[in-house]
Amino acid sequence: MSLSAYARNGIVDGLLRNQPFVVPVFCGSLHDGNPGVEGGSAAGTLVDTEEERGQIVSAASSNGVGNSTGDGATWVATEATTITYIGFHDAFTAGNWLGAEPLAQPVQVADGDTITLSTFTATLPE
Secondary structure (H helix, E strand, O other): OEEOHHHHHHHHHHHHOOOOOOOOOOEEEEEOOOOOOOOOOHHHHEOOEOOOOEEOOEOOOEOOEEEEOOOOEEEEEOOOEEEEEEEEEOOOOOOOEEEEEEEEEEEEEOOOOEEEEOOOEEEOOO
16 A cells, blocks of 8 residues: 555654654545545545545454455446546545555446445565
8 A cells, every 4th residue: 555645654653752642534536547645636536426535444454454344335337437646635525645555456437326345455575
């Protein structure tokens, strides 16, 4: 997962300066192109959905790995397209761009399709 400067700085400040990096809510957005490390291309590649962002809930991490839990984030497509990236935010609206990850397999959707993120794993290397 590529992390934004905001996320990278927050993690480092948490480790080195005792300034906790808090993400009040972890949300995903769907993209049909690379939104870029800082999300600057996000508006041009954001997939039109009824709700722009879906909440991703996870269990406590173990050994640097966090996995989603509970109901997966969902979106309803309002256009036909191919989803190639998922973007990450710390709020349902506005907030901060955290980063993005390309999908292992692009997903074609039609107008009206419901997209569900059934599993999600984040790993920090040793």
